[in-house]
Amino acid sequence: MEAASTACDGCEKDEKVESFCVNCEQLYCPECTAYHMKCKATRSHVLLDASHLDTDITHASTDVQCGNECGEQAVVLCLDCKQLLCDNCTQKHARLKATKEHYAITAKQLARDETASLTSFGAYSERTSIVSRPKELVHAQVQVEKGPHSGMFAHEFMSSAPGDKEVTRVRGIVILSDGRIIVADYKNRSLKLYSSELKFEMAKDIKEDPRGMAASANDFVVVTIADKKEIKIYKVEHNKIRTHKTIKVKEKPYSIGYNKDHFAVEHGEGEDGTIRIYDQNIREMCVIPGNTRHFGQFTGNTIRLALDYTKQVIFVVDIVKESVHCVDFKGGLIWTVKVGSPRGIVFHNNILFVASSTENKIIQMNAVDGLVYSMLDEDNRIKRPRYIxxxxxxxxxxxxxxxxxIKLYNIIKCDK
Known part of the structure; x- marks a missing residue:
């Protein structure tokens, strides 16, 4: 048996993967692994060996916890799900029809070569160089206990559905005006519709991998399809999801955010990466070049977006640098706040909600200056949150x- 050959999440080349980053939840080829280990923003990340063939769980050598909510030590890495599993969850994983054929290996810490030189990576090092940000714009979290909102757990449901051939891999969630929920499932190439009582209603087969999703006015849902270079608009009517419009774009679209009849969309990779602002008909209004690297590395997997169209700014979750950036439409950096393993982000009325995966929190941030307030944590059943x-x-x-x-929370506006 040979080592797994799959697309590297860093460069997206079909290479034999060498590592799995626990913080980024990404698989990397040897070249991207080497850069990840030397880059200042990611060198403290936990890397596991993804290149070996060992399946004996007694050889596990990591203290990372299981990716499910059991709190046990992980002993296996599933390369198909990109998920760490404990002994009990591994047994369940092997029995499920959707996952029994998955390629799983023993979870082992990656041996680090501390003598390797970043300059030895040649063109790759130049291509992914990070321009330093003005220090006065970067600040750590200033956490205030009581913020403008609080939350209370309401309900929970599984995002799997009858007919799934793979374990669900969420790429976006939207809540419709009547309380129904749509989940974009990357692995099963579908949009899943759940009732306001959180019962599964139907799945729309979209035949391609969804990479981002946002809700717009009147229950239209906008989905990015990177491989086809398309942005698709869907309309939800009764218990059906129908295709309303398909728009071809110049570069692959990934993350997407919506505000006031406009969209911010991440496009392309590397030096060609941009964030483009569109109107509700996906007509291009503005292009923000990403080649300065002030606000993230464009890989298609390591950026999440929110938009404040009124103030002409975007909010960028930078997974690699573990930061949230506020950027104007000219590409100028307004502020940056460090957040532990940030994932999902949403914006409303000068407040951002941000998922912090490693800290097991949903924090709220003042969109004007980045001031951080607590909101939801492990006491509220938050565990490794991603999309919100x-x-x-x-x-x-x-x-x-x-x-x-998927867990649902009632959000309460606090008295001043």
Whole structure:
């Protein structure tokens, strides 16, 4: 048996993977692994060996916890799910029809070569160089206990559905005006519709991998399809999701954010990466070049977006540098705040909700200056959150937990 050959999440080349980053939840080829280990923003990340063939769990050599909510030590890395599993969860994983054929190996810490030189990576090092940010714009979290909102756990449901051939891999969530929820499933290439009572209603087969999703006015849902270089608009009517419009774009679209009839969309990779602002008909209004690298590395996997169209700014979750950046439409950096392993982000009325995966929190941030307030944590059943969605009219927040659970919270505006 040979080592797994799959697309590297860093350069997206079909290479034999060498490592799995626990912080980024990404698989990397040898070249991207070497850069990840030397880059200042990521050299403290936990890397596991993804290149070996060992399946004996007694050889596990990591103290990382299981990717599910059991709290046990991980002994296996599933390369198909990109998920760490404990002994009990591994046994369940091997029995499930959707995952029994997955390629799983023993979870082992990656041996680090501290003598390797970043300059030895040649053109790759230049291509992914990070321009330093003005120090006065970068600050650590200033956490205040009581913020403008608080949250209360309401419900929970599984994002799996009848007919799934793979374990769900969420790429976006939206909450519709009537309380129904749509989950974009990357692995099963579908949009799943759940009732306001959180019962599965139907799945729309979209035949391609969804990479990002946002809700717009009147229950239209916008989905990015990177491989086809398309942005698709869907309309939800009764218990059906129908295709309303398909728009071809110049570069692959990934993350997407919506605000006031406009969209911010991440496009392309590397030096060609941009963030483009569109109107509700996906007509291009503005292009923000990403080649300065002030606000993230464009890989298609390491950026999440929110938009404040009124103030002409975007908010960028930078997974690699573990930061949230506020950037104007000219590409100018307004502020940066460090956040532990940030993932999902939503914006409403000068407040950002941000998922912090390693800290097991949903924090709220003042969109003007980046001031951080606490909101939800492990006491509220938050565990490794990723994608989130918020409906301000219903005051409902949906949070993806470990890939196959969606938890719903009632959001309460606090008295001043």
């Amino acid at each position: 969605a918020y409906n301000p009219d219903l005051r409902k927040l949906a949070v993806e937990i470990d890939g196959n659970h």
